[in-house]
Amino acid sequence: MAFTHSSGWRPDFGGILKSAGSGGLFGAMCVRYGSEDEPDTTGEYFDQFTDFAFKSAQMRVCTLFNHGLPIDSSAVAKRFSDAVFPDATIERVEGGLFGTIKLSPADPLQSAVARMIEAGALRFSSGSTVQFARRQGGRIVRWPIVELSVTARPAEPRLPKIRNLQPS
Amino acid sequence: MAYLHTHNNIFDVINKSRIRTAALEIKSTVYPDDPSIENFIQNVVEMADDYERQFVPRARGWSNQ
Numbered sequence: 001m002a003f004t005h006s007s008g009w010r011p012d013f014g015g016i017l018k019s020a021g022s023g024g025l026f027g028a029m030c031v032r033y034g035s036e037d038e039p040d041t042t043g044e045y046f047d048q049f050t051d052f053a054f055k056s057a058q059m060r061v062c063t064l065f066n067h068g069l070p071i072d073s074s075a076v077a078k079r080f081s082d083a084v085f086p087d088a089t090i091e092r093v094e095g096g097l098f099g100t101i102k103l104s105p106a107d108p109l110q111s112a113v114a115r116m117i118e119a120g121a122l123r124f125s126s127g128s129t130v131q132f133a134r135r136q137g138g139r140i141v142r143w144p145i146v147e148l149s150v151t152a153r154p155a156e157p158r159l160p161k162i163r164n165l166q167p168s
Numbered sequence: 169m170a171y172l173h174t175h176n177n178i179f180d181v182i183n184k185s186r187i188r189t190a191a192l193e194i195k196s197t198v199y200p201d202d203p204s205i206e207n208f209i210q211n212v213v214e215m216a217d218d219y220e221r222q223f224v225p226r227a228r229g230w231s232n233q
Contacts, residue, residue: 041223071215076208112205119209121216152216157223 022114023105028162030090030099030124030148036138040156044138052090052097053132053144060087063101065113066151067127083109088124088148099124099148100165113150117162124162125154 031052034045052059063085070077088101103110103117116122127147134142150162 072211074208076205080208108205112209116209116212119213119216121209121213152212153219157219 022111022118023103023107024114025100025102025165026114026117026162027098027100027165028124028160029093029096030088030126030159031097032156032158033096034156034158039138042155044135044140044155046096046140046143050140051142051144053142054092058089058091059145060089061145061148063088064127064147064149066153067125067147067149071152080109080112085110085113085150090145090148097126099162101148101150101162116152117150118164120161121152122150122162123152123154123159125149125151125156125159 031046033047033050034040035047036045039045065080065083065085068081070081086102086104088099090097090099092098103114105111105114113122125148126143126145127149128143129146132142132144132146133140
């Protein structure tokens with residue numbers, strides 16, 4: 001039989017919220033428009049006419065660490081590459097797209113990502129798939145974003161570092 | 169019956185040509201013990217520092233900063 005608390009019962013939090021580490025709301029530009037003369041490090045660029053397949057003013061996509069690719073051969077790197085983090089929100093802003101993610105301090109991997117962000121080590125990088133993406137020379141014509149990654153090495157070095165949007 | 173693409177899993181199709189990450193040199197080091205999350209964070213911070221030195225000065229010279 002399921003246990004039922006008496007009416008008026010509240011969990012005993014002791015009146016103080018405990019945090020297991022860093023967390024919070026973080027964001028930065030995740031796509032920056034370039035040009036033929038100023039492509040990214042892979043020789044490509046987005047512009048204001050690139051079709052990101054927005055179905056509304058905002059899109060939500062899952063967040064990965066470095067596009068699911070481990071940064072080295074360690075077991076902990078594999079843990080991070082296998083993790084799927086909370087959905088990111090992406091919206092258009094002047095000059096590109098802006099991404100926002102909310103990380104929980106109670107989750108050890110999310111908390112670690114938050115600490116890397118606070119150390120200024122991570123930027124956003126968007127991922128699409130072959131069925132969706134279309135290119136014309138260096139210009140990316142269509143790029144429906146299927147995942148947004150946090151990475152230390154985005155293709156676009158003009159992207160700013162992800163920052164805390166709710167600094168204490 | 170719905171057609172199930174055999175190649176539409178994002179984890180299968182993500183590779184260098186479809187993602188927006190600069191080419192990454194996978195370190196060949198295999199740690200004797202699993203490094204802690206603390207070590208991993210330090211590795212990522214160092215990787216970001218290398219990236220800053222390698223790419224960011226070039227980007228600063230671009231016009232639409």
